[in-house]
Amino acid sequence: MAELADLEDAGVRAVNERHGDDHGVNLGKLRALAKRLKTRHELACRLWETDDTAARLLAILICRPKAFARDDLDAMVRRTRAPKVHDWLVNYVVKKSPHAEALRTAWSADPDPVVASAGWALTTERVAKKPDGLDLAGLLDVIEARMKDAPERLQWSMNHCLARIGIEHAGHRTRAIDIGERLGVLRDYPTSPGCTSPFAPIWINEMVRRNRTE
Template sequence: MAELAAFEDPKTRRVNEKHGDDHGVNLGKLRALAKRLKTQQDLACRLWETGDSAARLLATLICRPKAFERDTLDAMLREARTPKVHDWLVNYVVKKNPHCEELRLAWSADRDPVVASAGWALTTERVTKRPEGLDLAGLLDTIEAEMKDAPDRLQWAMNHCLARIGIDHPEHRTRAIGIGERLQVLRDYPTPPGCTSPYAPVWISEMVRRQHDK
């Protein structure tokens, strides 16, 4: 904790706070510390219990993802309210855990939109890597009905899923683009030069174009 405190930088904190995060630690330094510590499950659990965001980020890097029980991960996700901790927990821990699919189904149906966004993130992973058994048309039905009025974090996750269905599954591409055009979600999102817009019709078209150019 003392090492993490020494990494604290006011400028980094100001930037992070604009994105809803509450720490001022440079992530490159954090990753270097994790590399030095290597895997330490007990330490990871103790770091998580501090409630400190930088400590929790470090915990996701040095834990053993397969060691967590389902209910433990469920509780951890519900405690992870800042975007970066939430994202790292889902991507670095939950996706590698044997209870991942069970949690995906439970979280997707959760009334808490932040929890539900984790379920949608896991669904997006399956859309791209393991779509077998997914009802893609049904997912598009849900997105079409619910994304427009969803809270920000959940809306972002659903939009990502919409885009990946359009990018990875040509048979659903026209419908995915059409849903994006009708709902207009993130159409005016400020996008830096050289980056792809998160507006689904643009995102889908650009990624498909890149695939064809390879």
């Protein structure tokens, strides 16, 4: 914790706070610290319990994902509100857990939109890597009905799923693009030069174009 405090930078904190993350540690330096510590699951659990955002990010990097029980992961997601911690927890820990599929099913319909966004992130992973058994048309039905009015973080996850369905599954591409056009979610999202817009129709078409030329 003392090392993390020494890494605190007011400028970094100011930037992060604009995105809802209450920490001021450069992530490159945080990763370097994690690389030095290597996997230390007991320490990771102690860092997580501090409720400090930088400490939790470090905990995620040095934990052993498969060591967490399903109930542990459920509780961790429900207590996580900083966007970066939530994103890393889902992507670096939950996705590597043997409980990922059970949690995906449970979380996707959760009344808490932050928890539900974790479920949709796991669904997006399956859409891309293990789509067998998924009802893609049914997912598009839910997205079409609920995405436009969903809270921001849940909306972002559902939009990512919409785009991934369109990118990976040609049979659903036309409908995915049509849903994106009609709902208009993230149509005006500011995008840096050289980056792809998160607006689903643009995102889908650009990634399909790249895949065809690679």
